[in-house]
Amino acid sequence: MNKLRAWKIALTRSRWLPAGVILVTLGILGLTIALARERLRQAVGDQIVGRDGEVLFQVIHLLAAAPEGGEWENSLEDPGEQLDLILRASRMRGVLGVRLYDPQGRFQHGLPADIVEAGLDPEILAAARELRPVSRFYPRRDLSELFYFPPDESGSGPPILEVNVPLHGPTAASLTGVAQFIIAGEGMAAELARLDRVLAWQALAAFLAAGGLLVLALAWAFRRLAERTAHLQRANEALALTARTSALGAVTAHLIHGLKNPLAGLQSFVASRPADNGDAHPEWAEAAASTRRMQALINEVVAVLREEQGGQHYELTVAELLELVEQRIGPAAREKGVIYQARANLAASLSNRVANLLLLVLANLLQNAVQATAPAKRVTLEVKEENGQLVFLVADEGPGLPPGVAANLFQPCVSTKEGGSGLGLAISKQLATHLGAALELTASSPQGCVFALRIDRQNLFAATQ
Missing domain, CATH: 3.30.565.10 (Histidine kinase-like ATPase, C-terminal domain)
Incomplete structure (x- = not known):
């Protein structure tokens, strides 16, 4: 406990304490802004990625409500009707391939012919049964996982956007299938990169503004604290000085009171000593001079004490x-x-x-x-x-x-x-x-x-x- 107390006292008296507190505060501020930026980036990024899914879902819904050449039969339960619908929807720019799944998530058809057959992710199937589209963005995706291409030995691949759209007829509320669109993601990657740059600049501006205000506020607070500490220290010193002065004054007054009258009598005695044969002895002259100096010293001390007690400044x-x-x-x-x-x-x-x-x-x-x-x-x-x-x-x-x-x-x-x-x-x-x-x-x-x-x-x- 004593070591901990000594460490705390040394820390509070350290001249580096204000700088340390400011640095720690700025570090906490920077970490908070970084976490907030990351969460905001995740939320906005999810909205951007999910935007294409919502667009495709609405497009397919519109096409299902007004098909070419008449009306859909059996509420889009026929795989042929579903395939024709997703082919019309895949005319969007950047679609590389399409997979068609049944309501149980089993692979049905795929375009182009070299697309890899794969099952549907259970999480995507669960969202599709609730008639919610799901989009996923892959910054780097090996095309050999999607198409029958040779594996990319470099370990990298192009950005890919995967959009999964639930299918249902214009009057049916139940899932009839799932269409999975594989879309080139260069545009999405560029948009997310712009988002990162904007958020980075905003985070930097927020850090500089908030950090500057914090530094000014903490500097002012430490300055005020230093002034108050110095004021308290001066007050303590003044109290201690008053106590010491009072004790010193009491002792000095007692001594002066005891010496003044006997010294005055001694001075009168020496001064009244008659000379022998008209010449004063040197010893008596020295004694007279000494008593005068002592009397003058006592008078000086008495004057100082009177001025101390008088409160004159x-x-x-x-x-x-x-x-x-x-x-x-x-x-x-x-x-x-x-x-x-x-x-x-x-x-x-x-x-x-x-x-x-x-x-x-x-x-x-x-x-x-x-x-x-x-x-x-x-x-x-x-x-x-x-x-x-x-x-x-x-x-x-x-x-x-x-x-x-x-x-x-x-x-x-x-x-x-x-x-x-x-x-x-x-x-x-x-x-x-x-x-x-x-x-x-x-x-x-x-x-x-x-x-x-x-x-x-x-x-x-x-x-x-």
Whole structure:
């Protein structure tokens, strides 16, 4: 059962499913039209073949009602009268021979003289007793079966039309004999061939018309199905994103609430520390700067949470996002003497919620880059598009990472900086995953490191859908 379920799931997700369904449908349509054409051909062909039988039956009936030289005696029970009647009827064009049978189906006479004597088929005799003519068409018939001719060694013969007409007098309702006409069938074969051509063209036209409509209808249906599936998938992703965001927001709010007041007290304490002999200790200055950065980070997170809870939705361009990054990173870079540059060669927009999270990730990456870069060297942020993705490249000119660190770089509590907590890159990785983006280290050498943050264009508004 599990294998069958997995097979069904794989089949429904296959990109070849629409084409397969269309091909199967066209195959069924073609088979249906072919069967309908064959049945129609059989019915119309039987009517065409039986037409000559009906004509001969009516001709003989008329001749029996008005014979030459007077009236028939004994209601055509005399074989001589029957033979004279069928001779008059056989003047029709294309008659090759005639057989005369009695009411029991026994052979009586035949013309010409070299015609083969043969009994009457029981099915034909049964129809004749009901006074119904029977016609049979043979596309290929060996004349040695009909006349005393040498057998055709080629295995083929001319087309033959066999017409069996019941005989009865003008006033009698009972069978008095059966006349079997053997007629050249070239004309019948040509007419049936024309019928085949007409039906073939009609079947082809019907297949093309109905097949075209089916293809359009199925293509439209699969397109609508794909749109609905994509819509449902986006809805499921939005629900999952909402759940994850709610959980993340609750945890973050709890942590921020627990850290904000103690950090504010610590900042006030450090700031109010009196200087010794008019000069502040470097450790206290560093502590003050650290508490200010932590306070600023908390304020940023609080602003993001407020915007998430406020339900505000608007768009930012990539250029506006880079301006916000510049406001965060520019002062720290200038304070250290690092040259910070940002460039973007595209025009794209993104939702404010996606922009807020991207801003947190980029700010953390750039702060690490500024800290790792010596004065007068560069830190760059480049935004470009590759294969439907927005790529943010953060590059520095620092010393690179120590060997063996890259494998666990995004694990919590892994840091190469003295006094570092190892949480910045781990949190950035989680934020990127939350956005459906990918964060990775693409280069590390003595000339510097390069981090790449990749996000699909379709995810630029995922948080607002």
